[in-house]
Amino acid sequence: MIPNAYRSLHCNAIRAEHTGQNVTLCGWVNSARDHGGVIFIDLRDREGLTQVVFRPEENSEVAAQSHHLRDEDVLQITGRVERRLAGTENARLPTGEVEVVATELTILNKADVLPFQLDRELSNEDLRMKYRYLDLRRERMNKNIRQRHKITNAARNFLDGEGFVEVETPILSNPTPEGARDFLVPARLSPGKFFALPQAPQQYKQLLMVAGLERYFQIARCFRDEDLRADRQPEFTQIDIEASFVGQEDIIRLVEGLLAAMFKAGQGVDIPLPFPRMTYREAMDRYGSDKPDTRFGLEITDMADVFAASEFKIFRATLENGGVVRAINAKGFAGITTGQMIRLNELAIQAGMKVKQLAFIKVERDANGVLEYKSPLWKFFGEAEKAALIEKLGVEENDIVFFYAGTWDEACNILGRVRLEIASMQQLTKDSTALNFLWVVDFPLLAFSPEDQGWVAVHHPFTRPKSEDVPLLDAGEYAKVRAEAYDVVLNGYELGGGSIRIHESDLQAKMFGVLGVTPEEQELKFSHILEAFKFGAPPHGGLALGLDRIAMLVAGEESIREVIAFPKNNKACDLMTDSPTTVDFKQLRELYVQSTWKEKKKDETAGA
16 A cells, blocks of 8 residues: 555554554544543544554643544554553454554544434434434444445456446436436526437447457446335446357356455355246245245245135136135234234235235144134134135144135235345244245236336337247237346345347337337437438347445445435435525526426425
8 A cells, every 4th residue: 555644554553563553543532531540542544443642651642632533534644553451352353462652643634513323223314314424434334335335346356357338428318218217407508409428328238249349348337216225226326248159048147246245345255156046937936025035935836726716706706807816824923013014914915905904824722722713814714715815825833824716916016025025024034044936937018008008118218129029029929928037136126137138120110110109209319229220130039237226235225325425315305405496597598498397396385
């Protein structure tokens, strides 16, 4: 490391072998203690802590100064390294055998009283965001940011070793069809026109393949104007990858090696390769999710064979009309509280349940020790059905079984949400260190949107249909067409998704047509990529990994805000810089933009 004008060593570098040496340290006062006129401070820098002692007999002037130090003052200290007195060592610190006896003290900057204590966890997230530069001084946050650096560096090194070239693509570009609202930027030099901030570099990376670059990657900033949650931000970072002359297996092997390198750098663990695989249909059938958390059971079970001829009319009629009857056995959860049951029903209703309460069977013993099956449903089942149900679901004492009868989509969505909430209530993954990686493959290419009354791309419109399913596309059987698409999942989080792309202009135009994009709209929005495909576009494909989400999981956090240096809060605001903010009339006029916000508010007030 290049010599430093302020320090000779970091605070965490002092060891017993330095005893007797003079050293110069810089950092912040982590804490100060007065032991009868002798002042002890823990001096902290990025690397760790060193105990510093101010003794009047060593330097009375320096010792006098030390009485006025407070937490987070910035100091430069020169002193002699000595061993601590026997019995006063601190085994919890790497520097705990020694201390620095100060002979010189320079106060580089005084600190005001802090808005919160850095050595305590703070539940007020807005206060943390307002003073984020202080929040980042805390050991936990320092570790998170540095872990993020390690995994990012590991990704760059791995991809460089695989022959990938890092290329930056434009931030100011055309809107891209990625499924969320765009952030728009008015173009002053083109009055009335707007750039869009990229939701992803999708078209640019495909054009780089047409350009013959063959292997591209980018640590790309992306922007999506959508509702926030713990693992989502309006601006985020992804590891964007694209390669030519590759198939799905090539991308999968590459990404497995990349993730193994990143988790090795971040956690020091070796990830078993290859990852298990599961089709989209199997994931939805068993877990009700295309990003299943497989660290626990609670799998969804198809009960059609049990209830096909049931006397219970609701179940039988549902099956006869092409629906499904599915169930989850929550083992050992018969003691569910009223509040927990209300919560499950609320989630089920939010997920599309049309009745007010989930059907269930609770298995408990009565006061006489007799096993009871407590449910309004139980009396409608025949003896054969009861026996088959018990056997298929492995029902035992203290279990509770939840049912749903309806469409396949409804059952997946509702029981998938219920499954995750039950796991949370039972703390099935508490303190888990498991890393259950998984590939989900064979996604549908298209989905029908009742809202748009048309077909939409499940991933994006550049995704290639499986070659054997192209005749189904030609025949208009869109629901049956599968995509050359793949998602990599970890513990219920989608780490990234990708696909083999369409590289022929005629097939891409056909895909746009299915999506309702007229030839005129194709010419207006996508002429550049359709034209590029006519000049010898190679077969290509890729994937984008969510760097923030990976960093969150490596750090063991539950929100990506904990691994982003300066995130937005849950209202998409930066409280530290007070943004977004208002813009004065002059700036708007230069951009040929007129604000209607005040007029809109007036109209809403008048209407009320």
